[in-house]
Amino acid sequence: MTPTRPVPAWLSDAVLYQIYPQSFADSDGDGIGDFAGLAERLEYLAWLGVDAVWLNPCFASPFGDAGYDVSDYLATAPRYGDAAALAELADRARRLGIRVLLDLVAGHTSDRHPWFRAAADDPADHRYIWADHPAERFVRSPGRRPGWYLPNFFDFQPALNFGYARPDPAEPWRQGVDAEGPRANRAALRGIMAHWLGLGISGFRVDMASSLVKDDPGKVETGRLWNGLRGWLDAEHPDAALLAEWGDPARSVAAGFHADFLLQFGGDTDGRPLRSLWHNGAGTDQDGWPSEPCYFDAEGKGDISVFLDAWRTADRAVGGDGRISLPTSNHDFSRLACGPRTRDQLAPAFVFQLTWPTLPAVYYGDEIGMRYVPGLPDVEGSVLGPRYNRAGCRTPMQWDATEGAGFSTAHRLYLPLDDAPDRPDVATQRADPGSLLHLVRRLIALRRAHPALGADGPVDVLHAGYPLVYTRGGRFLVVVNPRRDPAVLPAPGPAPRRTLEARGVTADAAEIRAEGFSYGVFEL
Known part of the structure; x- marks a missing residue:
């Protein structure tokens, strides 16, 4: 694409x-x-x-x-x-x-950010989300401004106001995105x-x-x-x-x-x-x-x-x-x-x-x-x-x-x-x-x-179990066995031409043998 x-x-x-x-x-x-x-x-x-x-x-x-x-x-x-x-x-x-x-x-910011300190004292400041009555998850204002603010995570992380996608008459503090x-x-x-x-x-x-x-x-x-x-x-x-x-x-x-x-x-x-x-x-x-x-x-x-x-x-x-x-x-x-x-x-x-x-x-x-x-x-x-x-x-x-x-x-x-x-x-x-x-x-x-072998190369999964076996770009065979027990599979194709990186895995024209905790990268 x-x-x-x-x-x-x-x-x-x-x-x-x-x-x-x-x-x-x-x-x-x-x-x-x-x-x-x-x-x-x-x-x-x-x-x-x-x-x-x-x-x-x-x-x-x-x-x-x-x-x-x-x-x-x-x-x-x-x-x-x-x-x-x-x-x-x-x-x-x-x-x-x-x-x-x-x-x-x-x-969000810290509640010590100058933006929040200003907003906590100024009811006309809308950089953060403020409610005029207690609501779920809202925290009481620490400044002269009455009301409660919405945090994103911890209470000291007030959520910046990027608006709400939907209005709700029960929550008049919801501002639009613009x-x-x-x-x-x-x-x-x-x-x-x-x-x-x-x-x-x-x-x-x-x-x-x-x-x-x-x-x-x-x-x-x-x-x-x-x-x-x-x-x-x-x-x-x-x-x-x-x-x-x-x-x-x-x-x-x-x-x-x-x-x-x-x-x-x-x-x-x-x-x-x-x-x-x-x-x-x-x-x-x-x-x-x-x-x-x-x-x-x-x-x-x-x-x-x-x-x-x-x-x-x-x-x-x-x-x-x-x-x-x-x-x-x-x-x-x-x-x-x-x-x-x-x-x-x-x-x-x-x-x-x-x-x-x-x-x-x-x-x-x-x-x-x-x-x-x-x-x-x-x-x-x-x-x-x-x-x-x-x-x-x-x-x-x-x-x-x-x-x-x-x-x-x-x-x-x-x-x-x-x-x-x-x-x-x-x-x-x-x-x-x-x-x-x-x-x-x-x-x-x-x-x-x-x-x-990178982000754009095609991948074809040949066996989705133990071991995991797949090819990359039709040129490379990868075998991964993360479990303790060994495994043997019939060969999915011709024998690899060259071993690029392997430990405990062998592959030939007949079968793939993978020891426990093993891997192999082969050129086809």
């Missing part, structure tokens, strides 16, 4: 890398990661082969929700460094072939994006991208809003990327985004496709998530068709107009190495992720098998419930085997390090050609060398 609005060339088959900046690299010894520390690690990212990094929010914030409560969109948080340091980071990264994307918190407040907020979004793009940032991942217009069936008005911003980007910044935290690529790409992440929530399937791959009931576990085996687990009781069906539906809808991104994990979701899953099980997962026709997104540390650390205390809003503790997937990057893991010289860190005696680290794995890190690096290089 010919795209009507093409994806920027650099993004079309990019490998993304997510960085939680508090936990990546600390240059000044205060126990919190920063821009300078990240800049010192750019060589590693270039060596690994990633094309772009996106940083969780770096804007000024009181950090009630780890930076997702913004108090100034045009200033960086002092803990990371100033705007000049961020611009220098983006410039140094670009020279190494890496783009830097920021996390844009579009739907009222003064929503127009001002749309203009502010454009100004924020233009500011950072002008400083060398290459685009944005938009937090809660579907949440802007309220009571919006089918997200029609939200789509109009983002399509308007996309039109401006195409005209003024055609090389900039717009990625959604939406979890519904079919809808978000139609709404103007270049790509959307499959998430543990969102869309008509409520995140089940991603959870059906990785979620094993450990780590971040939301009450209400059904308890079902995932495909990448040792017992072999999962069902890959849940993911395949959802991916096919989204892929047909997206066509050539955008991309679907498949993450290993994220700052809100359990790492691949979580609960009973051992490091032997991670390699097949990466082979699948890096040879499937999506944009792979590697969460920092997953490439070395950093584990989800259970039982950590709440830090900056990380604990959302008895079974939903996000701190465990936000621990400091493990660069080496020293006391501070090469992350920091501080005695007290943003979050505790993994205290497992066998915790993995970058230095040890870089020195070991047989490590998970080297496998991930080779897979990224293989994907770059053979476009048929």
Whole structure:
């Protein structure tokens, strides 16, 4: 399908890398990661082969929700460094072939943002959503203004007013999408994006991208809003990327985004496709998530068709107009190495992720098998419930085997390090050609060398069980067996000509044999 609005060339088959900046690299010894520390690690990212990094929010914030409560969109948080340091980071990264994307918190601010402080004192200010009587989820005004305001998430995150798609006589505070407040907020979004793009940032991942217009069936008005911003980007910044935290690529790409992440929530399937791959009931576990085996687990009781069906539906809808991104994990979701899953099980997962026709997104540390650390205390809003503790997937990057893991010289860190005696680290794995890190690096290089393995290459699933067997572009055969038990299948075609990457899988003209926790990538 010919795209009507093409994806920027650099993004079309990019490998993304997510960085939680508090936990990546600390240059000044205060126990919190920063821009300078990240800049010192750019060589590693270039060596690994990633094309772009996106940083969780770096804007000024009181950090009630780890930076997702913004108090100034045009200033960086002092803990990371100033705007000049961020611009220098983006410039140094670009020279190494890496783009830097920021996390844009579009739907709400901190209650300490000057916009909200002004609105809390002025009944004529409509930048936020105010009710004149108590209503569900609304919070009492903290200022001279009478009434209640609507938060998006925590109470200290008042929702910006982008209007309501439908009026309701019982809720007279509902303004239309073209009222003064929503127009001002749309203009502010454009100004924020233009500011950072002008400083060398290459685009944005938009937090809660579907949440802007309220009571919006089918997200029609939200789509109009983002399509308007996309039109401006195409005209003024055609090389900039717009990625959604939406979890519904079919809808978000139609709404103007270049790509959307499959998430543990969102869309008509409520995140089940991603959870059906990785979620094993450990780590971040939301009450209400059904308890079902995932495909990448040792017992072999999962069902890959849940993911395949959802991916096919989204892929047909997206066509050539955008991309679907498949993450290993994220700052809100359990790492691949979580609960009973051992490091032997991670390699097949990466082979699948890096040879499937999506944009792979590697969460920092997953490439070395950093584990989800259970039982950590709440830090900056990380604990959302008895079974939903996000701190465990936000621990400091493990660069080496020293006391501070090469992350920091501080005695007290943003979050505790993994205290497992066998915790993995970058230095040890870089020195070991047989490590998970080297496998991930080779897979990224293989994907770059053979476009048929990338986002645009056709895929044909030959066996949707254990092992999973598929071809890419008719030229490459991929076999993935994430369970403990071995499997044997009749050969689906002629014997491969060459083995590109394999562990425990053999394929000839008669059969495919896959040992437990095995994988193979072959040229046909």
